Amino acid sequence: MHNIHRRNFLKAAGAATAGLVTANIALNTNASTVAPKPQAGKSVIGLVAPKMDVVRVGFIGVGERGFSHVEQFCHLEGVELKAICDPHQAVLDRAADHIVKQNRPKPTVYTGNDLSYRDLLSRDDIDIVIISTPWEWHAPMAIETMESGKHAFVEVPMALTVDECWQVVDTAERTQKNCMMMENVNYGREELMVLNMVRQGVFGELLHGEAAYIHELRWQMKEIDHKTGSWRTYWHTKT
Numbered sequence: 447m448h449n450i451h452r453r454n455f456l457k458a459a460g461a462a463t464a465g466l467v468t469a470n471i472a473l474n475t476n477a478s479t480v481a482p483k484p485q486a487g488k489s490v491i492g493l494v495a496p497k498m499d500v501v502r503v504g505f506i507g508v509g510e511r512g513f514s515h516v517e518q519f520c521h522l523e524g525v526e527l528k529a530i531c532d533p534h535q536a537v538l539d540r541a542a543d544h545i546v547k548q549n550r551p552k553p554t555v556y557t558g559n560d561l562s563y564r565d566l567l568s569r570d571d572i573d574i575v576i577i578s579t580p581w582e583w584h585a586p587m588a589i590e591t592m593e594s595g596k597h598a599f600v601e602v603p604m605a606l607t608v609d610e611c612w613q614v615v616d617t618a619e620r621t622q623k624n625c626m627m628m629e630n631v632n633y634g635r636e637e638l639m640v641l642n643m644v645r646q647g648v649f650g651e652l653l654h655g656e657a658a659y660i661h662e663l664r665w666q667m668k669e670i671d672h673k674t675g676s677w678r679t680y681w682h683t684k685t
């Protein structure tokens with residue numbers, strides 16, 4: 447019943463929800479037409495995965511953002527970079543070479559087509575998967591990651607429609623796996639400074655808040671063959 451209530455609430459609050467979700471998401475499903483699909487699931491709010499002494503990581507998409515995640519993980523102790531997947535050979539080689547240069551074992555690489563990531567997911571020696579692909583792949587890859595018994599960490603945005611959001615929630619509840627959207631800006635110095643000011647009452651009592659994604663990204667539109675401009679511009683034309 448809990449699920450039914452929250453789904454009905456979301457449906458009724460379609461306009462408000464769309465406002466929240468569309469900050470940088472191409473919302474191509476009208477929330478009011480999304481049929482609620484109640485499923486019995488144990489909430490994953492507060493889910494704590496069993497402690498891992500070593501976290502074995504797979505990366506899907508190692509373009510600009512995914513490569514920076516590879517770089518960051520190379521700085522961490524207690525992680526093994528097991529496998530990477532990307533259909534674009536140049537970025538795949540760049541990531542694999544970087545890992546080796548950091549004196550870590552060469553990862554297994556998966557490439558060839560858009561579904562090669564399924565070979566990575568079929569392994570049983572990976573605990574978490576970092577997904578840094580174009581937006582349309584996020585929810586399907588996150589769902590398949592959890593279904594393969596791994597925790598999913600997905601770049602922004604996690605999903606493109608309210609229906610996809612519920613599929614992610616339902617899968618997390620069914621599999622009891624974590625699925626985290628890797629929003630990072632809220633941890634920035636300026637954002638945390640404003641949060642601190644709010645908590646100290648500098649602005650008085652806050653009654654209303656608005657936010658927007660204001661970010662100069664027009665230069666990326668020139669990246670026609672590869673990188674962000676080759677896919678993200680399409681979404682900008684829809685929002």
Ligand SMILES: NC(=O)c1ccc[n+]([C@@H]2O[C@H](COP(=O)([O-])OP(=O)(O)OC[C@H]3O[C@@H](n4cnc5c(N)ncnc54)[C@H](O)[C@@H]3O)[C@@H](O)[C@H]2O)c1
Pocket residue numbers: 506507508509510511512531532533534537559560561562563578579580581583601602603628629630631672673674675
């Ligand atoms: N959180 C942030 O601050 C932040 C910053 C930049 C980008 N991002 C997000 O990161 C994601 C990636 O952006 P980017 O700038 O790295 O784009 P990019 O185009 O440089 O990289 C995407 C990579 O995904 C690969 N890819 C495409 N389809 C694939 C598939 N089926 N299987 C495996 N790999 C596939 C592409 O070949 C490419 O190398 C986007 O969702 C973007 O919104 C987030």
